[in-house]
Amino acid sequence: MTYRDVVSRQVLAWACTAIGARMPVAMAPLALVFLVRERPGGYSLGAIIAAAYVLGEIGGAPVFGMRLRPERARVQLAVGLAVGTVGFLGLGVFPGAHPAVLAGFAFVAGGAPAAATGGLRTLLSELVPARSVAQALSVESILTAGVWAVSPAAVAGLALGVAPRVPLLLAAGLMAWSVGGLWLLPARWGGAEGEGGGGGGGDGPPLLRVLVGAWPVYVVGAASLALLGLAELVLPALLEQRGIGVGWSGPLLTGMAVGGGLGAFVYGLRGWPGLLRTRSVVLMAGTSACVALAALIPATAGIAVALVMGGTLQAGAMLTRNLSLREVLPPGALAAGYSVMYAASGVGYAATGSLAGALLKVAAPSTAILAGVCLTVAMTGVGWWGEVRRAGRSGSSGRAVSAVVEGEMGDFDTGDQAVRTPNVP
Template sequence: MGTEVTARPAGYRQVMSVPGWRPWALTTLLSRIPDAMAPLALVLLGHQTGSFTVGGLASGAHAITEAALAPWLGVLADRWRGHRYVRVALVVRAAVYTLLAATATVLPAAALVILAGVAGGIGAGVPGQLRALLARTMDPPLLHPAMSLDTTLLELAWTVAPVGVSVLVAVGDPRLAVATMAVLAVAAALTSLRLPAAPSDGYGADGARRSGLALGPVLLRAALPSLALALVGGFAGGVLDTAVPPVLDASGSPASLAGVLFTGYSITSVVGGLIYGLRHWPGRIHRQAAALLAALCLVLLPAALVPSLPVIAVSIVAAGLFAAPQLTARSLTLQRDLPESAWSAGFSALYAANGAGYGLAGFAVAALLPLGAHFAFAVPLAVCIAAAVVAFLPSGTARS
C-alpha cells in the first residue's frame, strides 16, 4: 500500500511521455464513449420500436448489469490476463451492439432489453482493468496527475457522447448511433493490442499474485471509505440527471435545456479535473474527496431551491468544477488503501458502487416528485451533503 506523497506532483507532460500512455489513453477514451452514448442511444432505440418504456428498460438493463458484474469481471480479468479480457470483452460488446442495431426493429421488446443487458455486462470489467493498468505503469509521483487525466478522459467521453448521439439520430436514426458504438468498441479493441504490460508481470508490488484476488473482508474494510464515497457520488450524479429536467419544467423553462446545462457541467468538470491534477492540495486525500463531494452538492443547492433559470444554469455549470476532482480523489484513495494485487477488483468495485448510487437516485427522485420537483432535488442533495460531512470527519478506521 502506498504512502502519501507530499512533494509537488509531476506535470502532465511527464505522464504523457511514459511508454504506453498513448495506446492506453486511446483505448480508455474509445471504450468509454460507447458507455456514455448508451443511455440516450438505447432510450431512443426503444422509442423507435414504439415505446419509450422499452428504451428505458434497455438503458436500465445496460447500466444495471454493468454495475452488478463489474466487481466479478474485475476478478475474472486478472485470472484471464487483463489485456486479453479487455480485447475479448470489447469485441463481444461490439458484436452485441451490431446485432442490436441490425435487428432492433424486428426484435421482441424482451429480446432487445436482454441484448442491451448483455452488452452492458460483458464490458463491465474493462474500466477497472484499464485504471488498474494505469496505476501499475506509473511511478508514485506521477499517480496524481495520471489519475486526473484518467478522470478528464471520462468527463470528455460524457461531454461528446450525448451530442454525438443527437447528431447521429438527426442524420440517420437511433440504429446508426448504436452501430457507431460498435465501431468505437472495435477501435478500442484494436488500440488495446498496443497496451503496455504491467511492470509486475502478473504480480503486485506486494508479491501477491494478481490471479483473481477478490476483495475479502480485510481488503473490503480497507476499501470501504472509497466505496462509500463512490456510492454517494454516484447518487449525487443520478439526482442531478434525474431531477434537473422536472425542475426546469417547474420553473417555466423547457426541460430539454437540461442537455445544454449538462454539457456545460461536463466542460467545467474537465477544467476542474485538470486544475486539480496540477498540484497536491492540503489535507489527506480521503478528506479531500469528501470535501469536494460536499462542495459539489452545496453549489447545486441553489438550483434546487430557486426557481430561476439563470440561477439553475450558473449553479449546475459551477458545480461541474468539483465533479472530476472528487472522482480523481476517490480513485487515489482506493489505490492507496489497497495492495496492488487487489487494484483491478477494487477499481471495478468502485465503478459498481458509483453505478449503484446512480441507480438508487432515480428511485429516490421518482418517489419524491409527487411532493414537488424542487423538493425532489433538494432533499437528496441534503442527504449527500450530510454523508460527505460524515466521511470528512476523522475516523479511526478510514486511512487517509
C-alpha cells in the first residue's frame, strides 16, 4: 500500500477545491467572535452568532446531503457553495448589522454548503483506483489537519492586524474559488444506473432507512470529534489552572492538528489487522487516555506530548469511521452518509463543549475535561455495541453481502483485512 496512485493532477485539483470549501469552515467560529468582540457584550454575542453557524451546519448537512444526486452532483454542490459564499460575504460586508441579521448570514453560511464535505469526499473516491481509497481518505485527513492548523493563526492575524471583517471576506473568496474548482472535477460520481436515487438502488430500501441503519458509525464519529472539541474549548482554562500562559493554547492546538496529519499519513501507509469497529474502539480508547493525561499532567511539555499523541490517534479513529461507512452503505448513499457523519460530529462537538462549559462554572477545568472524556467513552461503547449487534443480526447474510461487495469492487482494500476472513460476524 502506497500513496503513488493518489498523486495525480485531478487529485491536486480536488485538493485546491477542498481547501477553498473547508478553510472557511475552520475559520468561521473564531472569525465570528473577532467580528463582534468590540461591540457591547462582544464575546457572548460572538458565541451566539457562532452557535447559529454551527446549527446551520448540523441542520444543513443531513438535509442537503440526502438530496445530493450522483448525476447532478456538480450543480448541487456548486449551488450550495455559492449560497454559502453569499452568507460569508454578507458577514464581511455588513459587520455592523443587527445581531439577528448577522446570525441569519451565519446560519446560511454554515448550512448551505454543509453537504460539500460528503460530496467532495465521494468525488475524491472517483479520482483514484478502488484499491487506493484508504490512502485517498488519509490524504483528505492530512489536508483537513493542515487547514485546521493554519486557520486560527490566519484569522487572528487578519482580524487584529488588518480589520475584523477581513477573515470573513477571505472565507467568501475561498468558497467562491471552490465553486470554480468543481468544474475541474468529475460532474458526477458512480456509474451504475441504480445509483441515481442516491440510495441503495431503485428497488432497495428508502435512503433514510439505509442511513439510520448506520447509526453506530455516526455515534463513534461524534465521540471522536467530541474529544477534539473538548481539548479546544477547555484548554485555555486548563492552562490557567496550571499557571501556564494562556497564549500557549494556540501552539498546543496546532501541535494536536499536526499530530492528526501525521496519524492520517501513517494510517494510509499499510493495512492494519482486525475489524474496523475493533480498530476504532482501540484508537478511541487511546485518544481518550491522551486527553485525560493532558488534563492531569502539570507541565507544558507533558500536555503538548499528550495532545500530539491524541491528535495522531484521533485521525486514525475518524478514518476508520469513514471506511466503516463505505462498508455498511451502498455506493449511492455514501455522499448522504458522509454528510450525516459531518452533522453527527458537529453534535458531538457541541454536546461535549456544552457539558464542559457548564461544569467550568462549578468545577476545575481538569475535572470538566475528565467528565467530557467519560461522556465520549460512553458514546464509543454505545456505538461499538450497536455495530456488534447489527453484525450479529445480519449473520450469514452479512458475509454474503461482503462477498458481493468484494466481487463488485475488485481489489479494493479498506485496510480491514478481516473483511476477507471467514470469521466475520
